[in-house]
Structures are given as C-alpha cells and as structure tokens.
Amino acid sequence: MLDADHPVHRLSPDAQSAWGSTLFATLPPPLTASLLQRAVEVTLTPREVFYPGAHHAETPLCAVVVDGLLRFYLTSSDGRAMTVRYAGHGQLVGVRRIAMGLVPASCPPPEETAINGEALQASRILTLPATVLAAAARSNATLSGALAREVAVQAVHDRELIAANVFRPIRERVARHLINLATREGPDLVVHASHQEIADAIGSVREVVSRAMVRFRAEGLVDRRRRRLVLTNPARLHAAAIDGRDCQTAV
Template identity: 30%
Template structure:
C-alpha cells in the first residue's frame, strides 16, 4: 500500500458522485472526505481481514475489490465484487468487525474513511442513516443471490458469473485478469474443476484464454451459462429498482 495522502482528492470527489450517497448534502461528503486518506493496493493484495477486527471502510476510486469469506480449512468464497463509487465494510463499521475479508482483484485506489466520523454522522443525520439502511438492505438481497449461486449453482454457473463480474472494459473488449487458481479460490472450488469449466466455455466461443488473461468474446452467451434463473432474477431486480425509485420519489415529495 502506498503512503497516506491526507484530505480528499479529485478522484475521491468523482467516486462520491457515482456512489449511493451522491444525493446527500455536501457537508456530509466534505466531513467524510476531509477526514480520509488515499491508499492504493496492487492486484492480489489482501486489503484487510475484518474477522480480526481489521476492517477498512473505503470509497473506491478505481479498480475492483472482492469481499470474501474463508472457511476453517482455508477455502474461500466470494460474497460480492465492488467497483468505483462503491463503499467497503459498511456492516463491519457498524458491528466493529465482520467474518469476512477484502482483497484487490485488480490494482485499485480508494479513500480510506474514518469510521468514527462516519458513525457520528449516522447518529446525528437521520437522512444519512436512512439511506445507508436502505443500501445495506439491498446489499443483503444481492449477497443472498450470490450465496444461492454458490450453494446450489453448478461450477459452470459459478465460473461464468464470476467472469462476468470480474471483467473490466478495455479498448479490445471485456478482460478478466486472473488465472485458474485465483478463480477457483473465488468460487470455493479447485483448479482442475475450474480448468474443465473454462475449456467448455472456450469451446463454445464464450471466452478466449491467453496466459493470465481471459477475454469475454460473447457476454450474452456467457450470461446464459451464468444462471438458469437469469430471467427470474432480472425481473426481481427490475421490480426492486422500480420500488426503490417510487420510494425515493415519495420521500422527496
């Protein structure tokens, strides 16, 4: 990790504008970012382990971060992926720790926030508290969907979903920079099984592999492999988004 850089940055302000708190009063933004520091992590770095009380509340400027849980025998399973404009470890901030950890999927830059400042604002700003509560509820539903895949989905479905979530857009197309071992860790499987799954996807033309690079050639085809319940889930997400928009409209009125 690079040395700390005090105060907000242009990148932090841009990330805030993409976050679920972008509609908050500027004084909330300024209070949090003024008490923050900028940090960067290389791909593959363990950012923190909240199960040991080491949680990192951060606003992501760039890159991708994986939230994961680890079993007693060392196996890992990903609960969600986080990208620019999203916050890490909000539940851990409220409970002073959580049974999870954060790892950098790609090189990333974040604003590390002061949890004491954040907690103080939540105690004194009802509008902020409500918005964070709604966000945490939505995140819970998202995590449940991910766990459903990990518990009941086939390896093929889990690999396909993780490839879609890990992909970053480049001038040459959608790219996943990961090897088979890292992907196996992400879905809680083993390298040999993941290798067979990737070969099948490559044979169908959904992906193309080159060393540590996996190019998504046909996102729609890969999505069809990702979940047999994709249609149902998309409908559920659409209903949820419509309900939230209606709630926000009612609140503003």
C-alpha cells in the first residue's frame, strides 16, 4: 500500500491508471518513488514526431502511454514507411533500449535499426528517467526479468503486425489502420489521414488504398463529411479488419 505522500498520487488520474497497467505497478514503493520523482507528463499533438530515429544515439526515451495512440515506423531510402508498432494507454515505449543496455560488454547487442515514433492523435505520455531505470534494473533481478518479458511480448506483437502489413489482404490492412486511427468527435468516429499516409503506414501505395476506400464507401462503411473521413459502420469495418479475404485487390 502506497502512503499518501508517494509520488504516484501526484500523477493525473489517467496517468495513475496507465501506470497501474504496466510492470512498474508491482515494484517496491521506494523504487517506484525514485522513478516517479522525475517523471513528466508530456502532451503530444497529432502527427508530432516525438521519437526521431536519431534519438537513440543520446539518452533513450522511456515512457508510459497515458492516452491517445502512438505509431512507430521504419522509413525506406525512397521515403516509404512501414508501421512496426502501435502503442496505446498503459503501454511502454523505449524499454528495449534499456534492456539492450543490460547486455554484458562481452556480448554486445546487434546494432538497432533507427525507428521513428509519432502521435497519430492527441496523446499524452509519462516520461521516465531512463538512467534511473537502467541502474535499478542492473541491481534488481525482478525488474530486469520484468523488462525482459516486456521486450519479448513487444517483439511478438511487432512481428504479428509486420506480418499482417505484408501478407494480409489490402482490405484488412486498410480497415485495421482506419480503426487504429479513429478518434471520437461528437457522435462520429473520424480519421484524419490522407490516402498516401494510410498507404505509407501499411506498406502499400496510394492508388491501391484509394480503391479500397472507394469500396468501403460503396458498402456504407465510411463517408466524407465536411472534409472529414467518418467511420459510418465501425462494427462492419472491424469485421473487415479481422478477415479481409473477400477482397481480391492486389498490392
């Protein structure tokens, strides 16, 4: 039980909820206090790149996602991008760099590919002192084991997302991305993304995405209203995201 003066109580209710969903929730109170003493809630604007590929050359960013949705992606030499991970409420970002730093010098980890991170919608993250976390992990077997499990789980999810973006039908890939991007605006679920941005995110091209969007609109799944893309039938769109085998469009 945390006392009333513990730093966790100074967090916003949403940040407390997000923190409680992470591996940090079970750490000893003194350790969580040392992390939270220097934790900062940061607000991200839509499409803000908060994790540039070169960032990892300096002090790594470690954070808990409080709300919103983040996307991490690789960029090719010709400017195309492929999404490798999404992160939402209660998920951790940056822990891989912490875990890689725990590898003994006699067995250095492979060089990490530069990954960019952006906010797909207005989001908040709770940044943590990476140096404090790394030092604690070196001396606390429970924490280092938890970090290792977190990295393993993230790797599995990332692999599944990449496989879906490469091998699944275009209908399913577009539908999945629309659902991930959707935000509530009054009574509507709205997506603020161009066809090119959607194509970049799922590893396709704009023309193919445009054809899929025409079909979605003809089926009553999406519509254009006041320059906004509105998801008019989220349930059916979700079904398409789970199983898009009826679509024969080629990438």
